[in-house]
Amino acid sequence: MENAEKYNALKLENQICFPLYAASREIIKKYRPFLDEIGLTYTQYIAMMVLWEEKSINVKTLGEKLFLDSGTLSPVLKSLEDKGFVSKLRDKNDERSVTVNLTEKGERLKERAAEIPSKIVKCVSLPPDDALHLYTLLYKLLATVKE
Amino acid sequence: MENAEKYNALKLENQICFPLYAASREIIKKYRPFLDEIGLTYTQYIAMMVLWEEKSINVKTLGEKLFLDSGTLSPVLKSLEDKGFVSKLRDKNDERSVTVNLTEKGERLKERAAEIPSKIVKCVSLPPDDALHLYTLLYKLLATVKE
């Protein structure tokens, strides 16, 4: 290998992970003003997304869906509980497991959150074809990474 | 709009940001064992990537390249300085500005880091066509987000 090329793979511009990491953070930043209005952080918001669909889910399964472990989820769920959006209960059949439940107040929050996705689309306007392709590639990537 | 469709945009599976965020974290996790060997975190690693190319750069420009502000960079650069990989100096022409310089030790670290990209490719094996397409879309996305 030519000496001039020896370190090419180490250049920031030749990384696939870096633009992934940067784009992820830049988009999450765009959510902030909208999430501030409903009193959620981005991590709390994606946890609520699952709760809005499932109504009830245990911590382990929620963690698998979000790719987050209990070290991250515990304080996130505590915060959502403190705000009254979810309640937590030990599973009677298996006392190791904790089930998270959507509350009435959490259900009502869904109405206000429903405005957010369309607002984000305005900030982050990839053409629909590109967005779909990106979506497909990201899930393909996630599938290869998850061992 | 049908009631059944009213909240579709709020479903986790219909988000573009979520797989971005999840994939970013999952890949960075793959770096860890390799970065542990050379004593860097991922954030420190991408900062070093810029330094390996530029040798010398001020904090503001580094921040622009990495999409990170001084709130994040200050402790990262302090840690790199403590480990002897970079040195910092106030700019004589503009005392507000700080220039970060690659040290001899930092230069030597590049040899060991050069092994990492190929190891990551083995953990994250998207077909080359897909990887290139993903790369293109991510930079396109970054361009639309950065206002």
Added chain:
DNA sequence: TTCAATTTAATTGAGTTCAATTTATTTTAA
């Protein structure tokens, strides 16, 4: 049956991330 291995959440600690503030310096406009 019983005790070792496994599983589930929570906790801990180091490091990151970001908004907001502070400090020091430089630039600009009156």
Added chain:
DNA sequence: TTAAAATAAATTGAACTCAATTAAATTGAA
């Protein structure tokens, strides 16, 4: 010229992220 505005970096504080550990409960093998 000088006072206000702008800029650069550091600091602060809240929250996230993750590896490692801990505690409690369950499972499984001898």
